[in-house]
Structure formats: C-alpha cells, structure tokens
Amino acid sequence: MRGLWHLAWLELKVFLREPMGAFGTLAVPALVFFGANLAGTSIAPQRFAGSEFARTGLPVLAATFMTITAVLSLMTIIAIYREGGILKRLRATPLRPLTILMAHVLVKLALTAVTLVVLALAGRRFVALPEGVSMVSFGAALLYATACLLSLGFLLASFVPTARFAQPLGALVLYPMVGVSGLFVPVEAFPPMLQRIAQVLPFTHAVSLMQGIWLGQPWTTHLGDVAALFATAVVCSALASRVFRWE
C-alpha cells in the first residue's frame, strides 16, 4: 500500500480543481434532499412535516444518493484514467490496483462525509434527528456502506469499455438494485422470489443498515447487514484485482 496516502491526497486536490468536482458531489444529494422537502412542504406543510417519509425516508434517501453518486463517480474516474492511458502509466510503477482503488475510496469517503455534514447542518430546520439517534452513528453507517459499495463500483469499472459508458452502465446496475432495496417499498412487501433476490443485493443491506440506525436501532440488530456489506467488499475487491484492466 506504498503511496496510498500520497495518492489519495493528490487525487482529492486534483478532484477539487475540477470545475464541477466539488459542486457535483454536494449538489446531487442536496437537490434530492431539499427538492423533496420543498415539494412536500409546499403541497401539504402539516401533513408532510409529520409524515413517515419526512421523518425516516428522506434522510435515508439522500444518504443512498450520496452512495450512488460516489460509486458512479468512482467508475467514471477509473474509466477516464484507463481511456486516457493514466492507468497504463501507473502500471509500470510499484502501484498495485488495490492501492489505486483504496486511494479513490478514501477520496470519495471524505467527500461523502463533507456532504453529510453540510446536509446535516443545513437540514436541521427541516428534519429533526429522532430521539436517541446520533448523527455520528448515522454517518458511520453511511460511510461504511459507501466504502463497501465502492468496491462494487471498482469491479464494474473493470468492465466499462470507455468513459462514456461508465455512467449508463453504472445506472443500469445500480438503480434496479436501489429499486428493490427497500428504500421505497419495504422488502417484506415483495413477492418471495423478489425478496430473495433483494436479500443478495448489497444495496438492500446498505439501506437496511442506514434505515435502522436512523430509527434508533442498535448496530447489533444489523450485524447481518454489516457482514453482508463486508462480504461484498471482500468479494468485489478480490474479483476486481483479478479482472482489473489497465488499458
């Protein structure tokens, strides 16, 4: 893992120098969060503020979008680096593929953490933190889930032929997963077959973990989700370092 911190720090700086870099990361989850709030409160202020969705759905929805944004942007960056020959140049150095992955994971986690803090500060007026829930605990759940799912993005990035395909391919894989993750409809409401599929998809466990922590459940209730996400990270990283293409 030589060069990891150096590379991560550099990648963060390079990312922030991009015109849309910092803005893009912050904007999408913020738009989801404030957009839904604005729509909800302008239609039926009383009903919305007290609704189940405003109290539990919205924060988890915004958090899930942070994860998706991070994964898609990781895929895009790897694809751009491959297409541009940057990965090929790094190949002739002692850098390992996993070090490159880890560096980008660190950058994405840092940006996700910043987004969360900004949303938490700005969103205090709209959404009250439920009784007995700590923002730190929720943040930890978000970052853990994101870290594990980024390995999935890295694996997918190995199959993206060009940078142009990164976003569509990522969306094609991620959005159906999110659709059946229990974010919109509880998994228990699905037919048995779909439930079983949902159970093996990592996003289901990410959503379950974040929802649970937001609702004040202890981490011990979600050890299964934690383990499933960890397994995702291990399997995807192992596969990715085998099928990783430098060019």
Added chain:
Amino acid sequence: MSEPTSRRAVIKVDGLRKTYGSLVAVANASFEVLKGEIFGLVGPNGAGKTTTMECVEGVRRADGGTIAVLDLDPLRDAAQLQPRIGVQLQQSHLQKRITVREAMHLWAALYDRPAADGDRLLAQLGLAEKRDAWFMTLSGGQQQRLFIALALVNEPDVVFLDELTTGLDPQARRAIWDLVRGIRERGKTVFLTTHLMEEAERLCDRVAIMDSGRVIDVDTPARLVSRHCPDRLVVVATDAADAAIRFGSIPGVSRVNLVDGRYEIEGQNDDLTTAVIQCVSAHGMRVSDFRAVTPTLEDVFLALTGHSIRD
C-alpha cells in the same frame, strides 16, 4: 566503446512473439542489451518496437518466447523488477490537473530507493519554470520531457525510453541526448526506440534493426554499416591528367566514373577516403572539390529490407 561480449546482459529477449488477433505485431525477436550501454531498437512505424519494449517492461503480456530483465521475469517478478526500472511510454497521460511538481513527488513516494534530485532533473529537462503548471497546460514536448523525468525519478538501473525525442525541437532533442549519455555515464543501461536513424547512429552504442515484427540484425552502427553497406564513394574534382588511371589503381577501387568533371571513385575499402587523399597528395593533384559519401544506417536499412524506412 568496450567490447560488448565481455559485459553482462541486463536484458535477454529470446524468440519473443506477440499477436493482436490475426495481426502478428512481433513475429520473432531475439536480442540482448548489455550493462551500461545505450541500446536502440530502430525501425519504421508499425515495426513492433513499442510492442517489444512494452513486453520487456512487463506492461504487456507476450504470447511466446522468454524475457529476462536483470535476471527477473517482467510479469512474474514485477514487484521486484518495477523499483529497478524507469519507463517512458510512447503514449501516456497524467491527471489533467496534476502539477509537474506533484507528479514528481508522487513518483518519488512510490519507490523505496532514494529519489533522484527532482529539481535538477526538471532543470536539465527545461521544465523548471513549469513546476507549478497543470499537466493539461503543458505543450506536447513539455509533457514528453516530464515523462522522461518521471522515468528517472527512482534512479533506475535500466531506463526504457520509447520514442524519446518525438515531438521535440532540435534544441530539446540535443539536451535529451546529453541527458541519456549522462545516464550511461552513471553506469546505467538505456533501452530506447526511435525511427530516426540519425538519432540511433549518434546516440546508441548498439542498435537492433527491426522490420515487420522481426529483428533483422544487431550490432554497433559502424559495424552494421561496414557489414551491409561496404560500398564507399569518394567524389573528387580535379583537372590533373591521367587522374582516372591513378584513382583506378588504388587498392579496393572497383570503378571510376567521370561525371560533370568530377571523378566518382567507388570501392569496398573501409579506408577508401584515406587512400584517395594519399593518392591525391602523392601525385600533387590540384583538387577543386572533394567529398566522401559514407553510408548511414538509413542505407543499411534499405539494404536489409529492400525498402526505405519512410515508406
């Protein structure tokens, strides 16, 4: 130049083969690069130079043959080999918004060994004023020079330079030649490719001539020339009587033509020029023009392949 056979081979390539689908990029390449020499792989576009070099670097997987660099397998022993080599690829990029200084620092951080003096390298390569410029704002030649600097950051034992002076102006080209000679002075080995025969002739201790995926011959430029282009030509303009007879009796001269008042003296004698000068002075000839035409690697290539390198 010391006798090559007495030195150790740091790169051994035997029967290298690489195909892309049905296209045979390298059919059969065998050669050795000796410690402390500047070795050039020369040939026209598409000859297979880059493919060969990238297989040796471990950036590409060969389909056949064996490769050893510093007695290591470039792919299997990559972890041991990579710290000891420096690579400049023919085509590559860095992050658009990384600065020259940041790239140098990152590269230095990737290696265990003490890094080269980055500032000196940049100054030598004429990049000192560009230290804080983003990669995307560098000109093509400046990017090229940065990649050469990166290849040298870890003080490698073997340096690979693929088309090292492509896109550089004559001044930068000369500076890089000096830099490469400096690398050799420090006992390191340089393996480079070029399609400029002049560059190969002036810079390389030995060259391998490559065409259509094959290495046709390997030797010092001088020996390649005398082996494949033994014909020498000396042109002398003189009004001396019986010059034709005198030139014709020089040992090794095969033909003397009189063209536009100039004698074209052809022969296979490596010392033909000396012999003609001696003849001229021995007979006190008045000479108004004198020119020795020596074949170059360009001519060697033509003789070996039947086509010119630019075709």
